[in-house]
Amino acid sequence: MALTRREVMKQAGALGLLGAGGLSGLARAASERIIPWRNWSGGQACIPAVRVAPADEAALAEVVRGTRDTIRAVGSGHSFSALVPTDGTLLSLSNMSGMISADAQTLQSEFWGGTRVADMGEPLLKAGLAMLNMADIDYQTIAGAISTSTHGTGPKFGSYSSTVVGLRLVTATGDIIDCDAKNHPEIFNVARTSLGALGIITRVRLQNRKAFRLHEKIWVQNTEELLEDMPRLIKENDHFEINPILHSDVALATATNETTDPHTKPQQGGGDGDGVSALMAINTYARNHPQVQAALLNTFVKRMIGSDVVDDSFRVFSHVRDQRFNEMEYELPAEAGPACVREILKTVREQNLNSFFPLEYRYVKGDDIPLSMFNGRDTVAISVHQDYRLDFHNFFAQIEPIFWKYEGRPHWGKLHTLNHNQFSKLYPHWKDFLDVRAALDPTGKFLNGHLRSVFGVTC
Numbered sequence: 174m175a176l177t178r179r180e181v182m183k184q185a186g187a188l189g190l191l192g193a194g195g196l197s198g199l200a201r202a203a204s205e206r207i208i209p210w211r212n213w214s215g216g217q218a219c220i221p222a223v224r225v226a227p228a229d230e231a232a233l234a235e236v237v238r239g240t241r242d243t244i245r246a247v248g249s250g251h252s253f254s255a256l257v258p259t260d261g262t263l264l265s266l267s268n269m270s271g272m273i274s275a276d277a278q279t280l281q282s283e284f285w286g287g288t289r290v291a292d293m294g295e296p297l298l299k300a301g302l303a304m305l306n307m308a309d310i311d312y313q314t315i316a317g318a319i320s321t322s323t324h325g326t327g328p329k330f331g332s333y334s335s336t337v338v339g340l341r342l343v344t345a346t347g348d349i350i351d352c353d354a355k356n357h358p359e360i361f362n363v364a365r366t367s368l369g370a371l372g373i374i375t376r377v378r379l380q381n382r383k384a385f386r387l388h389e390k391i392w393v394q395n396t397e398e399l400l401e402d403m404p405r406l407i408k409e410n411d412h413f414e415i416n417p418i419l420h421s422d423v424a425l426a427t428a429t430n431e432t433t434d435p436h437t438k439p440q441q442g443g444g445d446g447d448g449v450s451a452l453m454a455i456n457t458y459a460r461n462h463p464q465v466q467a468a469l470l471n472t473f474v475k476r477m478i479g480s481d482v483v484d485d486s487f488r489v490f491s492h493v494r495d496q497r498f499n500e501m502e503y504e505l506p507a508e509a510g511p512a513c514v515r516e517i518l519k520t521v522r523e524q525n526l527n528s529f530f531p532l533e534y535r536y537v538k539g540d541d542i543p544l545s546m547f548n549g550r551d552t553v554a555i556s557v558h559q560d561y562r563l564d565f566h567n568f569f570a571q572i573e574p575i576f577w578k579y580e581g582r583p584h585w586g587k588l589h590t591l592n593h594n595q596f597s598k599l600y601p602h603w604k605d606f607l608d609v610r611a612a613l614d615p616t617g618k619f620l621n622g623h624l625r626s627v628f629g630v631t632c
């Protein structure tokens with residue numbers, strides 16, 4: 174029976190197939206238009222031959238089984254590094270999203286891998302639960318977030334990956350593996366942070382806690398004073414971070430603590446756009462007059478910023494970042510944090526590096542996940558940003574060697590220039606991951622060029 178193009182599109186839609194062809198007659202016919210992909214910052218882009226968003230696990234397994242070329246999973250495209258780009262198949266779990274279950278006894282929940290973190294807070298709250306800690310934004314999918322060890326701040330809190338108690342993986346053969354500490358423990362061990370290189374994560378089971386409220390207080394203070402006082406600040410606050418303002422003497426400090434105080438009035442919506450635009454304007458005006466620049470920034474930042482909020486934890490943890498940028502972040506032994514950030518600030522000033530985004534300086538608890546940036550050590554995470562319209566190469570090239578000096582490991586989702594040679598020395602259990610990856614995906618179906626360089630896979 175001959176199908177019209179409209180009928181073909183309808184049937185392909187029912188199968189959850191999007192984009193350009195290669196899987197089946199239907200999908201191929203439905204996909205004459207190639208849809209380019211790019212990440213949040215616009216720094217990564219590709220033209221996949223096939224884009225597919227399966228409707229359920231059975232359809233997803235069929236896609237994986239039937240595909241011979243590369244498959245890369247994509248979440249919300251919020252990684253800056255080249256984890257996702259492929260000219261093969263780009264697979265999204267956008268049709269597999271939402272809460273599957275929550276258990277008030279074990280304080281655990283299960284979500285579909287394609288669930289955006291922003292869509293997890295409300296259903297968890299209804300079940301009386303909450304995430305232990307959260308990242309700075311909540312646009313990521315949960316599968317994407319755990320794949321790069323996405324983290325928030327607080328020396329007693331690990332990354333999202335460290336809260337995973339089980340997950341379901343569709344492997345290169347299309348087989349489904351449920352893994353946790355008891356079932357396939359060797360796979361579970363490495364799959365908690367896997368860069369999409371072991372297979373497609375369809376479900377994630379998380380350790381949560383009882384729902385709670387947070388009090389967030391933001392203030393401005395001299396950066397050096399904050400660094401001197403850091404041991405006390407991180408001891409006395411559940412979550413603490415600073416954002417030193419480049420070319421100035423001041424930083425934003427954010428202390429976030431559990432509270433039973435009542436909710437404050439909801440804050441006006443909006444993100445950090447106005448603040449970042451003002452920093453950009455000062456940078457443009459005074460860039461070649463460092464003393465004027467510092468004086469303007471010190472005055473402006475002290476006047477502009479300050480906040481005091483009590484709300485449900487998930488509303489306080491996450492912020493809106495509406496000024497796009499590219500980012501490099503390294504994770505260093507916690508005790509090296511102050512010295513490293515001082516050196517970065519000094520380098521930026523001495524070389525008059527052209528960037529105006531604040532630094533981020535956060536704490537993360539160590540874990541035992543082979544590919545986690547936090548493996549085996551309590552950590553400080555320091556990141557530098559560059560406006561998406563400005564070239565980041567020179568700026569990041571000046572800063573990256575400072576991170577290396579302090580034995581930093583780059584955040585998997587952010588920009589870096591390392592490859593297998595360096596990673597094999599930075600990660601004590603590197604080979605544990607490589608062995609499981611090679612066993613699950615011997616032909617490298619889930620590898621793109623970037624991951625081949627990361628894992629040292631040449632064939």
Ligand SMILES: Cc1cc2nc3c(=O)[nH]c(=O)nc-3n(C[C@H](O)[C@H](O)[C@H](O)COP(=O)(O)OP(=O)(O)OC[C@H]3O[C@@H](n4cnc5c(N)ncnc54)[C@H](O)[C@@H]3O)c2cc1C
Nearest residue numbers: 248249250251252309314316317320323324368369374586
């Ligand atoms: C504005 C902004 C703020 C950020 N803030 C933070 C922060 O506070 N803390 C932090 O640690 N990071 C932060 N990041 C980085 C971000 O959290 C990570 O890069 C995260 O991995 C992005 O998730 P995603 O859903 O967009 O996944 P993507 O970027 O689309 O993919 C990331 C990785 O996950 C894999 N993947 C996605 N879905 C699946 C799946 N179903 N199965 C298997 N693999 C999969 C992909 O193949 C890829 O390797 C930020 C990024 C941006 C743009």
